[in-house]
Amino acid sequence: MAVSQNWLLRPFQERSTQIFLGVLFAALVVVTFLHLFMPQDSALHVSAYTVTLLGKYLCYALLAVAVDLVWGYLGILSLGHGAFFALGGYAMGMYLMRQIGDRGTYGDPILPDFMVFLNWGELPWYWLGFDMAWFAFIMVLLAPGILALVFGFLAFRSRVTGVYLSIITQALTFALMLAFFRNEMGFGGNNGLTDFRDILGFNLRTDATRLGLFIATGIALAIGYVICRAIVASKLGRVSIACRDAEARTRFLGYRVERVQLFVFVVSAMLAGVAGALYVPQVGIINPSEFSPLFSIEIVVWVALGGRATLYGAVIGAILVNYAKTVFTGVMPDAWLFMLGGLFVLVTVFLPKGIAGLLKKRQKQPQTQEATA
């Protein structure tokens, strides 16, 4: 197959990307069709609830893709990606909060309910501008991006890698969780941001908006996936894989390892932020528990289950684990943590390449070279 010189077009020539995008769009179309055109009482009808649930899974899938980009292709096990996800979510939440306007319980046209409740006199400076959608959407990318840039700049410059990096990313999200739990921070403290009404003028509680959000999430996932593939297939991606496998050697070959790491890390954080921003209007709340270290580490296990360094594996893992979570927390809530814990152990010990590894073994024909990683 002739390889295109255009780095952005290259992913579309890969078989795995074609299959992935094909399946994703087919799923979007089928769900939309079943939701809109099947009668309510039909067994095939997809309820608005299910559509939102699927949208939530797709957000998680995008988040998992972001984690796989840094873990699978850069060798950085981030235990703090939940923080980027949550920051994107908070940026979106702040926009949605301002959209409530004077329809809140206290009817204040500017201050959100929790600020009125806490007797805040005026809007803190960092809330300014969030009444404008474009500003909020830029912040969805910038807030996690800047945090990743500063954190990554400090960490990669001093060559903090491996386990140390994992532990300090965990400390980062833990510190942020503690901070966001404080009422003084002005992000709603314990309760977070909730009671949203509109997004871009559409009522969040109507089925049409929910379907729209679901489709938007699907498209975001497709774009995110293609961006990641493009990065991986580019020269930068090759260097990044080299960093993963032999950091010192790559450095000695003359590559600026920390720049590559920083770039990939920031892109990944922004993707996580977008996932968070799409997640918030669908679940209707954002609170500091998204910052919890447990959530961040759960993301990693989705990727591990699906298969590291495949990207589509991350999507499979995220959807499978979260589907299992929905089912089991409903049926036997006590057993879920046992299962999740067992999953961590079993996947790492017996399934180091994840489900994607199993698929490849079946085919006996590696689709990408990274499979050997």
Place this chain on the structure above:
Amino acid sequence: MSIIRSLTLLLIALVSLWSLPASAQDDDPGKALLANLAEAPASNVEEAINAIVSSGDPRARGWLEAYGNNRLSRIKDTGQVVVVLNNRGRDWEIANPLTGENMGDMSRRELDRVAINNAIRGQLEGILAMLDLNAADPHVREASAQDMMGKVDASLVEPLEARLELEENANVRNRIEEALAIYRVGEGDIEAVDVLAGSLHPRARAALNQAVRSDDPVLAKKAGQALGTIEQKLKLNRAAETLYFGLSLGSVLVLAAIGLAITFGVMGVINMAHGELIMLGAYTTWGMQQLLPGQPGLALILSIPAGFLVAATAGIIIERSVIQYLKGRPLETLLATFGISLILQQLVRTVISPQNRTVVTPDWMSGSLVINDALSLTLNRMYVLGFALVVFAALMLIMRKTRLGLEVRAVTQNRNMARSMGIRATRVDIMTFALGSGVAGLAGVALSQLTNVGPNLGQNYIIDSFMVVVFGGVGNLWGTLIAGLSLGTINQLLEPWAGAVLAKIIVLVFIILFIQKRPKGLFPQKGRAAEG
């Protein structure tokens, strides 16, 4: 009808008087004293009380206390004075004030409360304290003298001075002098300020604050100076207290992290289930106390070896079942052990309870060591601090002086070389991991005395523990000790002006930044050990 009834009552009263166990009680001087008090008109009550006090009767305190609490009553029919033990409901439980014997229940209608007015009750406090000043136990005397601070009035000055003459115990003397000085400063006595200048008692400060505002410029100035000295002393004491709490928090961190310093620092195994091993140690203490009800102290002491064994066994199981297959893959080890931590937490939730369990603190560990009025050190924290140091010393000895320690260091530096020298590396792995896990169990035993024992206990410590180990320098036990103690102290120093949560955030951010600056921690390993 009514005449007949009163006659009958009179008859019954007479009979009951007869039937009273007479003799001994009738001769008791206390009986007369109490009757005197009960019958005295309001103007003579003081006299009656004084009579009781000056009698020197050892039971006097009990009587006056009951009197002050409205518990002294007279049986309407017989005139006998009794103490009401329980005044709930219709029938009140009463006792004989002379012998202390319980007289059973009696309808409250047949009892007549011995009246007391508020003026008398106010004086009674001082009088009771005076009585305590005569007690044989110097601690009781000191406590009562302390109670008197700020409550001395003109009537008490004389008896207090008399008491001061007799008093031999230096602490009690100081207290009495301070109590008198507070009164005298209030009266404008300039000399008395000197006595209070060294006192840290809040009442002494209150008296001086009053004096500063007095019209007498000399007194005001002197009181101001005395207050300045006291402020200085208080500041010192507050600093000492912060340091103590900081060291105590630090010792907790050290205990939690020291096991990790072995498994993570020395062996290089990332054990995210370390916190849950701590939790197992804490639950072992709880279990021990359930097995030995009524003997919390013994149970606690037995929990030390038991907690070690439980956690060490759990550690061995984790090592054999999971970690050994993930050698050389630290990130995978991290994930797998995190999974184990989830399973252990849920196991405790399912088997025991999702709620916190209470672990009893034995008597000899509760209470506090009072240094002075402004500084008292809680004993349980002191024990934990000592325990942490002992554990640290023991680990140091094991790593430095025993064959196991030597082998551990050999295996971590160069596994293949060590094996070719005849060291059974796998066995060393198991032993080391068991040691580190066991120490986590010990930490749990100690923590059960300070915090709630619940399924989330371990989670609260895992990030802190890793931070301490990384901050101190991986593979360096001394680094862990110093990092733990200093982080604890920094946290406590920040707390007063930042609040607990913000202090913690600041410390976390500080460590994150510190690791950027010095990725190998405070005390990086040097030489060959550093390369592993």
